[in-house]
Amino acid sequence: GGGGGGRGGAEGGQGASPDEVVRLCELVLDYSVRTSSPLFFNQLYGRVDPVGLAAENVLSTLNTNAFTWEVAPVFTTLERALVQRLVRVFGLPEGSEGLFVPGGSMANMYGMHSARYAKVGAAVKSGGLMAAGGQLVGFCSADAHYSYAKGANFIGIGTENMLSVPVDHSPEGRGSMRVDALEEMILAAKAEGKIPFMVGATSGTTVYGGFDDAVALREVCDRHGMWLHLDGAWGGAAAFGGEGGAARELSRGMGLADSLSWNPHKMMGAPLQCSVFLTRRLKGGGGLREVNGCQAHYCFQEDKNFPEEDMGDMTLHCSRRADSFKLWLLWKAVGDAGMAHRVDEAVRLARRFTDLAMDKAALEELGVQGSFVVWRNQAPFYCNVCFYYVPPSLAWAEGGGAPFWELPKDDERARRISRVAPYVKDRMQRAGTCGMMGFCGKHNHFRLVIASPIGLSDQDMVRLILDIDAEGKGYQEPPPPPPPPP
């Protein structure tokens, strides 16, 4: 009798014993990557904040669905308050709204979806893209995250109608899309009879940590009646940087966007997933409820207590985790000062690593045998450090002509240096020293992202250099393939 699901012995279809379940958990833990190491470096996420983890455990225990107020009174109230606090941090206008959504890609798609609604009007919601009366086109930087492409696929614009704008990688350009090129492309699209509807800006590009110029893009968007969405999934954290610091400066103009994404599960160490979408209300009063809602009376009962508090019909989802609580609690714990320190410290450590990698004398003193070539010989824009490691056996390649980043894809030197990073990464993975660091680029270069500075020190930056050299200095090129049989 009683409830569903007995707990039988291990045999047959009867289920495992509690001891066996514990053993399975241990096995999973043993064979999984320790993301809690300060030296865990991965694509834009890092060591988790311990208070954020405590919040996650509270959420799991409550198993709350943030779709109605009656089942999630605390988290609904808290999410609304937190969103308003974020609206102020990013400098969005009073009355802006927001939602925590499952990931930065979804947040960017909310932005594209809102942009479409803003351009075409409510007819696009009922009648679909046919109501646009032409092909919508959007623009993002060539270095933008692929969620703009996936979003263009998903919302029915088509990937080839999300156009890539060339990027200025100079220190002054900060990895931003070239506004002159953007405006030319908009005019060309109009001349072809297409309908430019949005610019997808980026604050903190995935590889180089570049920042688009929101102030200039706002002007372009106003001139052409376009929506400005800002993908701040990674770089949104810059808005929390200390007054007058480099990070805060990068965040200039973020509040001019029509909508904005930010992932506290990146820089701030909130457990995965924790992503927020913020948006201005459209002219004429349209907000999240108008753009996304569809008034399902069976879920959002009109006659119950406080139906106006439900957030569910503001979303494109139904069930929704109360992810906002993780950011809320960790922010309480570290305060504004702690949030600022976290960002500024990540920027400082990225520059510290860069300075060391560019200091030949210091490396020699450390006994480093290979050499480090920092991408474009310049300081990182934000917390992403891109660099090549050149083992002693390839020392000739460093001096021999144009720098690596200028080499065409099929260049022989490029091909040869491209083999080094995968080799070193493989050895670091096997040795267990920060094995997750990525590589990428036209040719493989290392990409070290200080996504979470929690527990990281200057000494760790030295250690990283030494670990890379230790695993890489013995690199020998593979022998040439044997000649084909005659």
Added chain:
Amino acid sequence: GGGGGGRGGAEGGQGASPDEVVRLCELVLDYSVRTSSPLFFNQLYGRVDPVGLAAENVLSTLNTNAFTWEVAPVFTTLERALVQRLVRVFGLPEGSEGLFVPGGSMANMYGMHSARYAKVGAAVKSGGLMAAGGQLVGFCSADAHYSYAKGANFIGIGTENMLSVPVDHSPEGRGSMRVDALEEMILAAKAEGKIPFMVGATSGTTVYGGFDDAVALREVCDRHGMWLHLDGAWGGAAAFGGEGGAARELSRGMGLADSLSWNPHKMMGAPLQCSVFLTRRLKGGGGLREVNGCQAHYCFQEDKNFPEEDMGDMTLHCSRRADSFKLWLLWKAVGDAGMAHRVDEAVRLARRFTDLAMDKAALEELGVQGSFVVWRNQAPFYCNVCFYYVPPSLAWAEGGGAPFWELPKDDERARRISRVAPYVKDRMQRAGTCGMMGFCGKHNHFRLVIASPIGLSDQDMVRLILDIDAEGKGYQEPPPPPPPPP
């Protein structure tokens, strides 16, 4: 020095003390709804499985991102294996694929997106909906979940192009969409020059627990070259029911769908979120990677070890929680027999409640003073029990003419009975007795869903009846509004 984010005192922007953080967690727990009560009845989710909760805690601790194999080796491997097991349970063909996605709405949108690709071809991915050469239209039952409408909005089809097919609510009809009406609507759409591309079927409708006839729909879809997606978010669990049982019978033909959604966070008690999307590979070999991918080399490095194991480019997202582990572990713990028992027990308890509610003599013996009117005087199709409670003061309304469910929206008797459920629910909420039970319908009727039978007994069904009567029997109609001043 050291890592980011100091833990200062409580004052100013310096952050809260550890004691204060603990106090905030306690406060949140105190004011939140106890979803772990067996008597927690909400829209399609219920008491969590304790082993599922343990799995959630393992996931939180590891904070793993299931986008690449190198960071999620265990969970990637496990997700693939679990998906293949689900493919067999649902009877999908060998070679079908799947993904855990953030919620059933997203899973349904994956289905709509895949359907569009299947109809139009790869051109829709690059060129957008314009490549369809006409207006796509889809069909779902009038009782389908609103995610089909939200999806039509999101993917650019437009809500008015996701057409509602009338439903047969008779016991034989099982709440399914009328296949004859569907076919007429398809022909009418074609005659208007539109392009029917999908049927969005439902296994387990939100309110009545109705099941569409997958076998008949497969034939219709084959005849008209349409994709069959099956929203089994709620009713997919029926496929786990015991051989020969009512639940298993409801699942007949699920494997004929082209794609299918299921939320183990509903019936099986996996913690929120836990949703799976399963799909056949398209003719010609196209699968999730072709439909959704965009080969971002900076995330899915080609030269690293085992790049072919990454699941990230099969998704429309980037970061993704390893939700599959929750189902995997709880399934291990209860075994196939435990999974079957859970479903069959939910069906049994729903029928038990219904039998009692329809048994006037038994209710009298229990001292119940009001009366219960079960929707359409029939057994539930699945685990959703819809019923009216009639307090003694409205006893006249029960016998006076057509049954409630046949009354038009503006009928006086309907208006009056519609006030009862919100009143009783409000009182039950204040008393703390299963306060989350929903109400809905053309006029408010109660909707009791046995979403999780864990810890529920026959005695609880009696207790529910008594609690409703205790809070409802004193109901008095509000006085008529005073006449307007002369």
